[in-house]
Amino acid sequence: MYEHRKDPVITRMHYLFRLLRHAAFACGLLLVSLAIGVVGFKTTSSLSWMDCFVDASMLLGGMGPVNCVHISSTAGKLFASFYALFCGVVFLIAMSVLVVPVIHRFLHKFHLQDQERLTKKNE
Numbered sequence: 001m002y003e004h005r006k007d008p009v010i011t012r013m014h015y016l017f018r019l020l021r022h023a024a025f026a027c028g029l030l031l032v033s034l035a036i037g038v039v040g041f042k043t044t045s046s047l048s049w050m051d052c053f054v055d056a057s058m059l060l061g062g063m064g065p066v067n068c069v070h071i072s073s074t075a076g077k078l079f080a081s082f083y084a085l086f087c088g089v090v091f092l093i094a095m096s097v098l099v100v101p102v103i104h105r106f107l108h109k110f111h112l113q114d115q116e117r118l119t120k121k122n123e
Contacts, residue, residue: 002104009108018101026094033090034060037083045076055080059087 010018037056041047047055051067058066065084071077 009105015101015105022097022101026097029090029094029097030060033087037087040079040083041071041076044073044079045071047071056083059084060091062087062091 034053034056037060038049038052041052041055042049045052047067047070051070055065055067058064059080065080071080
């Protein structure tokens, strides 16, 4: 997927497409996780669809639930607890997927500059 350390750095256009692919994957992951949360809240509590969406999106964004006071069933409380843990992991994965191409490009350029210095020094 990524170029080898001895290969030249990819063009800016290819790099932008790589960033777009990673962003699309992260958005897809977040949308699937949001759908899991909305359906889970709807099936385990008596909240409306909009309240389920708000709770799921707030948990996924790291803010915390809004309507958990209205969840009275044990299943709803258990789902909210496990979904909150799941959201923390999904958020970290999504941010990592977005940052990986940037870090790779930086390290690749740094490594190539280091190789150029070594070759000039040995000549």
